[in-house]
Amino acid sequence: MFFLDDLLLRSLGISLPGLDLIWTIEQVQKFAYKGFYNPEKIKNQIKETRLLYEFGEIDRQEYMQKNSELMHKLELAEKMSEMNLSSKMDILG
Template identity: 55%
Template sequence: MFIIDDLLLDQFGIRIPGLNLIWTLEQIRDFALREMYDPEKVKSNIKENRMLFELGEMTTDEYEKTNAKLLQELKLAKREAEMNLSIRTDILGAR
């Protein structure tokens, strides 16, 4: 019942932060995205990967695979930052 009420209220642009299920879920999602797609964190991982390779703790193959994955993550992180996913526009005009 709470969920239905919540969704209905949301359609009219009425939200009660903290009690609103969608708002709460969005906060969790945004936090997870920030953690996953923090460009600075990904850049640090790229540098660490390079350093461990140079120190002989990784094979060339391991280094290249991890580096390609991290560069892809960096691209997504930059895109995420540009898109600013925390702003959502409702079709009924509520934000």
């Protein structure tokens, strides 16, 4: 069985509509994950939330809730970057 990677096809100048669509979806998904699970961005949000609380723009309850959500999100983001889910592995050698 032959398996031709989409990048290989692309480098040969071959474009298959089905693969193109999958590739586009993968890119959009990757972009969305990077934006949503960016640890640095989440850390900034945690600090900003703290500042909003200290300046009295949000109350203790809202702060605790937002902070706990963000901490959970950060934990996930750090796990994801450790796992490096966006990179593909050639398991067939």
